Amino acid sequence: MEQMLKKYNGMKAALFHAGFLDETFKILEGMRDDKNPEFPFEMLSIFLMNATTMLHDLRRAVTPSTEDVSRADALVHDIKGICLSIGAMRIKNVAETFRLYFLANNIKGLQTYRPDLLYFLWPWEYRCIATAHQLMDEYSLFKQRIDSLMKLSEEIVSAGGKLT
Numbered sequence: 001m002e003q004m005l006k007k008y009n010g011m012k013a014a015l016f017h018a019g020f021l022d023e024t025f026k027i028l029e030g031m032r033d034d035k036n037p038e039f040p041f042e043m044l045s046i047f048l049m050n051a052t053t054m055l056h057d058l059r060r061a062v063t064p065s066t067e068d069v070s071r072a073d074a075l076v077h078d079i080k081g082i083c084l085s086i087g088a089m090r091i092k093n094v095a096e097t098f099r100l101y102f103l104a105n106n107i108k109g110l111q112t113y114r115p116d117l118l119y120f121l122w123p124w125e126y127r128c129i130a131t132a133h134q135l136m137d138e139y140s141l142f143k144q145r146i147d148s149l150m151k152l153s154e155e156i157v158s159a160g161g162k163l164t
Contacts, residue, residue: 077095
């Protein structure tokens with residue numbers, strides 16, 4: 001059990017160190033109790049399910065034959081919101097970058113939101129689409145690492161261990 005807990009804590013620390021998770025996840029962990037020791041991971045499971053659906057829709061929105069950058073912006077806004085709820089920092093940061101590129105199409109909006117970034121007026125559609133793909137890649141990496149952490153946490157709890 002001690003080995004599994006040590007591995008779990010190391011994996012979790014690596015997620016924080018690499019910027020995948022932020023302090024919000026620690027708050028979720030603080031909501032864990034004896035009746036629901038897997039609470040943070042239940043929240044992560046809901047996040048993964050919702051994000052998977054949103055990213056599937058985003059992939060469709062940035063496909064050349066059906067390109068809809070406005071729809072992509074709405075989806076990225078929603079993705080950013082659910083990232084904030086669980087502390088998925090790296091995905092949220094890429095979503096913010098997408099938003100800046102999207103606002104570059106609207107000079108008035110960009111002047112209001114981030115006037116220091118007006119030089120980003122280079123083909124904004126290209127930047128939006130490239131950043132949407134980066135968002136999908138970042139999500140895949142996040143999901144892979146979180147799935148490993150969740151599997152280990154389930155093994156610990158099943159074996160009678162307690163996560164702290």
